[in-house]
Amino acid sequence: MSVSRADERRVLSHEQFELVGQSHHPAIYGIDAKSLQSLQTQLRNERDKVRTQVRQKLREGRGKSEARGKSFPGNTEQPLKRKQALANALKRVNKELERVRKLEARSAHVLEARTAHVDAARRALELLRNAKFHPTQMTDKTPKAGMAAQPSTKRRRIIPGSQIGSVSQATKNAQAKRDNRGKS
Template sequence: MSQSRATERSVLTSEQLEIVDKTHHPAIYDVDAKELHALRKQIRNEKGKVRTLVRQRQREARGKAEARGNSFPGNTEQPLKRKQALSAALKRVNRELVRQRALEARSSNGDAARRALAAKRNANFENPLPQQDRTSGGGMQPVPSTRRRKIIPGSQIGSVSQQNKNAQARRDKRAG
């Protein structure tokens, strides 16, 4: 669920708020890809710190771990909201990186298409292929097969089945 900017301001520290403000609507379009990668790294680091804090607080609440340090600021709900705000900022940065990559790919594809069209148009006006005549070449030559041909004489066709019939008739004659 998305959070309002007022909720982000109330939950985040001033350092975190400064980072997250760069990810909102008008400001994010002024940031180039290199800065977005650095911003993503900062947000991930902050989110990792908050995640550690949230997990520790949850373990304390269940009685699985003792408290670390004197005390953590705020209650258990605040770190969760802080983590959600940082996650939303990370999503915005990732979406903007994808958008910038798609825009760059679209422009480079357009340039490549224009170059290909120009090359095709130039090819239409260049030297045509020489005219083919009857003495231009021998063409394809037949390659004789190296497989052995199996020729069965007509007198053998069906002789095996006839032999079986004759043998069966002799057996039947003896049995009867």
């Protein structure tokens, strides 16, 4: 269950409220990872102290143990709210730490992936450029024979003239035969 800031201010001590205040929305995003870890440790310690007090007060209420220390403020309800406020603050800090860790891991992964993509693109460009140039064979040419025709390195497709348009003409002829079947 969430605890409002007004309830936090009423239930927590000034030092605890300052700690919890750092875990709220605008303030938590301005804290770096080391400070977040330090805040996490402090909040854990405070929550553990309050949890111990709550458990002791409950044991006293059940008659299982003697009163500990001086006087314990109020009944068990206020320390339970205090513990809840500290636990919620700790949850917010944990989530923010996890978000920061994921962001750092993602940025490192993105940088690594980007480098790999750039390398792959350069290799592909180099292969493409190399594929455009065919090595010339020097065995065809003899020196001092004058000008000689340079053999083309392009692949030539030779289609005989009789074949050009023959497919479409064959289709026309076949259709004409089908059309004239029942007429004669």
